[in-house]
Amino acid sequence: MNKVALITGGTKGIGKAVAECLAQAGYDLILTYSSDTRTAETVAADFHRRYGKQIRLLQADITQASSIDRIAQFLSEQNIRLNTLIFNAGITCRDAFENIAFADWERVFFANVHFPVFLLQRIIGRIQAGGSVIFTGSLMGIEPHSVSLSYGVTKSAVHALVKNLVKFLEPYQLRVNAVAPGFVDTEWQKNKPAEIRRNIENKIAVKRFCDPDELASVYKMLIENNYFNGEIVVVSGGYAYK
Ligand SMILES: NC(=O)c1ccc[n+]([C@@H]2O[C@H](COP(=O)([O-])OP(=O)(O)OC[C@H]3O[C@@H](n4cnc5c(N)ncnc54)[C@H](OP(=O)(O)O)[C@@H]3O)[C@@H](O)[C@H]2O)c1
Secondary structure, eight states, X not given: OOOEEEEXXXXXXXXXXXXXXXXHTTOEEEEEESSOHHHHHHHHHHHHHHHOOOEEEEEOOTTOTHHHHHHHHXXXXXXXXXXXXXXXXXXXXXXXXXGOOHHHHHHHHIIIIIHHHHHHHHHGXXXXXXXXXXXXXXXXXXXXXXXXXXXHHHXXXXXXXXXXXXXHHGGGTOEEEEEEESOBOSHHHHTSXXXXXXXXXXXXXXXXXXXXXXXXXXXXXXXXXXXXOSOEEEEOSSBXXX
């Protein structure tokens, strides 16, 4: 039987790079996304053609509680058992501290923290013993910055969640880890003005953004190495805020 991985936000950026890496390694995939069906379908067809794996797509917005039911129902209807679950999708809100609306603060918390907790609660029985759960955290959850308060705080919460979940997942024989990327060249970063990108590059010791493929191999390592558990693996190219 083929191994199966579910990746939230698996159709672009970091999630897509991880998806490709796992398809190459023989995994069948379930990739969720928010709204860009056309890109999702192109990516799925491309991976299927190149790696011969089954790539299933599911539109499931992580800001909506109904997406938890949707994913759980999909796995149940298709009787899918997972080996790997990757909580990768995340959102931000860059409003100034003085302008943060309660609803926006709540939305970021729901998407980045509540959604993975309650989806995991619903589908934990579908993850095979010996499997693992990986979160995409962020360097911004470790080094406070001044751009998005809710993002930094929720990514810190994601890191804390990983460490706290270890004991809760032990009875299921599941491991849990996070990758905390620094600055990765995805749409998320490419849309920033050139001057801001240069400022960021100057603070990174290797003087460039991370290529998503460089990160993908870290996720694969966390899946394959059974001794990683409760770790937050920072991949920042040697970033220093000052
Ligand atoms: N890029 C960085 O520098 C960086 C650094 C540290 C951590 N991260 C984290 O890495 C993760 C992925 O970021 P990325 O840079 O790879 O992003 P990206 O290139 O913008 O890719 C986003 C992916 O997530 C999906 N997505 C976006 N909003 C969603 C929502 N509300 N519900 C469900 N899916 C959604 C997108 O689907 P659609 O195309 O349909 O919208 C797409 O598949 C996030 O958790 C982010 O916080 C990124």
